[in-house]
Amino acid sequence: MIRLRLLPVLLLLAMVTLTACKRGPDTGMLEHELQHRLDTEFTQGLFRVHGFTRKGSAPSVSHSDAVYLYYDAELEFQHDYNLTAWQALNLGTLAVVLGATPEGIEGYHQNNQQGDLLRVRGRLSYYKTGDGWTSITRMPQKEPMEPAAPDTIHGSGPTYVLQSVRQLLERNPGGSGQSRDDIIIEEFTESLKEIDLRFARLDGMLPFGTGWSGGAYNRFGTAFAPYAAKHGLPVFNYSSEGSVENGLSLQQGHLDFALLQSDVAEVLYKGWVGASQLPQPDLRSMASLWPEALHIVTLEDRNISNFSDLKGKRLAFGSPGSGTRFTARRVWVAAGHTLSQAEGIRGLGLSASIAALESGEVDAIFIAGAVPDPALQLLAQRRDDVRLVPIDTATLDQLSSKHFAYYSTVIPSKTYPGQTEPYRTLGFAALLITSDRTNDNDVEKFLDLVVDSANELTHKFYRTGFISTKTSRLGISIPMHPGATHFYEKLRKKQVDPAREPAPDSSLEETEQSPDN
Structure with missing residues (x-):
């Protein structure tokens, strides 16, 4: 009797489920x-939807x-293509076009x-229009949820206090530093980093x-550190403010390895009189990992079309x-401006900016x-008034001719949603850096793991797929560590090229050798 009573309920649930699965346009429309x-x-013509x-x-x-309509698909390459090319x-960009994440794409x-297949797990969005459905290319993000109530941590002593502080920082990332709470958060954050x-160090790890x-640097560290530990090199991923802090921490002996923008590495090594920055001649390069660029972003109603409009x-x-x-200030000064010619220059992180x-x-x-920057991709996905402000040619030429780390680069059109024109800007590289105090064996082992991990870690952080021995010495702006030099010599003797990447663009070839090497 109970089973008979449940039957109508089960049938109703099945009908609701089937109805939910059929919401939106049919499969043919989605594939088209x-x-x-x-x-x-x-x-155009690069991929054919194969399944x-x-x-x-x-x-x-x-x-x-x-x-939202979720799908699995196979995409067949119609001709050869490198989805990890530098320029x-x-x-x-492909992930955003597909409504996927880089981790949801396999086979690259x-x-x-030609003939290779990509396997994709993605999502398309539609809204109801009369009797039909219209694709949504831009959709606002979900409203942020209210912070969850703090968990209760039981105990006492230093470990209890440390757990409480970590929990506090997770729920309160801090603001502009203008309130008492912001100051407390900032001081706690700095103290926790030191701890x-x-x-x-106490655990014998290499910071x-x-x-x-x-951010990209931290995501690489998050993916790489467990891989390195599994292969016998205990690496600690240290979250910092970025390149400048990393370089100074290397000099002070707090870090063994770090990621720095190539322009920051160059100026820290040589010093910068204008910024009262003394040279750090003990910095050494290991590898160039992937290309980077400066984006200057505004909104249409701000009436900014050219770099000169920023004054x-x-x-x-x-x-x-x-x-x-660092890079923003250098470009601003190179363009002939003073820092006082911008009203209230703000020192904000990416999310706050x-x-x-x-x-x-x-x-x-x-x-x-x-490139592409994920935060800028999200902004351009939800707004159609995002604009990129080009840097004038004279400023680009001045910087690239004067500083080894820089080159003029073009971000292709379609890199970001709504970007209809190529964007010329300042290019540089993400460098793997150490100091001359780090022993050769650790440097060689670290480099060996970075190169070997590229394929395995690419689905945890796709930019590891950009790492190649073909491009590992592009844009290097400071002398190389002897351990790194030995690593590349061994590779050359073995005639090993695990990445099999095509030769880089000619616009980058001039930066292939490190200075003073």
Whole structure:
């Protein structure tokens, strides 16, 4: 009897489930939309949708009449293409076009050929229009959730206090430093970083300075440290403010390895009189990992079209200790401006800079990082008024001719949603750096693991796929560590090229050798 009573309920649930799965357009329309996006928003004729399976649907969190459609697909290369090339549309852009994450794409490497297949897990968005459905290319992000109530931590003593502080910092990342709470958060953060470094030394680990949590440098460290430990090299991923802090910490002996922008490494090594920065001649290079560029971002209603329009505007130059702040200030001065010619230059991190731009607190922000930058991708996905401000040719020529680390680069159109024109800007590289105090064996082992990990870690952090012995000495602006030199000599003798990457663009070849080597 109970089973008979349950039967109508089960049938109703089944009908609801089937109805939910069929929300939105049919499979044919979804497959056509995916092919259209690949041809118009990435590269015409590069991919053919080889197989498509609709996996289900869910209501949109932002629009009551919109729906998310989930899918699995196979994409067949119609000609050879390198999705990790230094100066081309790459995997980061493709993921946004597909409504996927880089981790949701499999089958790519540095030498994909015609006929190869990519396997994709992605999501498309549609909203209801009369009797039909319309694709949504831009959709606002979900409203941030209220912070969860703090967990209760039981106990006493120093460990209890440390746990409580960590929990506090996770829920309160801090603000502009203008309130008492902000000051407390800042001081706790700095103290906790020092404690973590001392713990790492106590445990016999090699501190590796990366960047702020969630950024490209830190994500690489998060993926690499467990891999290195598994292969016998205990590495501690140290979260820092970025390149400048990493370089200074290397000099002070707090770190063994670090990631730095190539321009920051160059100026720290040589010194910068204008900034009262003494030379750090003990810094040594190990490898160039991936290309980076300076983005200057504004919104359409700020009436900024050219670099000269930034004069007198409210600007966010990046947080103190970051490579973004260093590069922004250098470009600003090279263009003939003084720091007083921008009203209220703000020292904000990336998330805070974007928030300030959208709220109207600043008129433009500077972002130094890999291309495409994920935070800028998200901004351009939810807004159609994002604009990139080009750097004038004279400033680019001056910087690239005067400083070995720089080169003029072009970010291809379609790299970011809504970007219809190529964007010329300042290019540099993400460098792996150490000091002359680090022993040769540790340097060789570290480099060996970085190269070997590229394929295995690419689905944890896709930029590891950019790492190649073909490009590992591009843009290096300071002398190389003897251990690194020995590593590359051994590779050359063995005639090993595990990455099989095509020769880099001619525009980068001039930076292939390290100075003073």
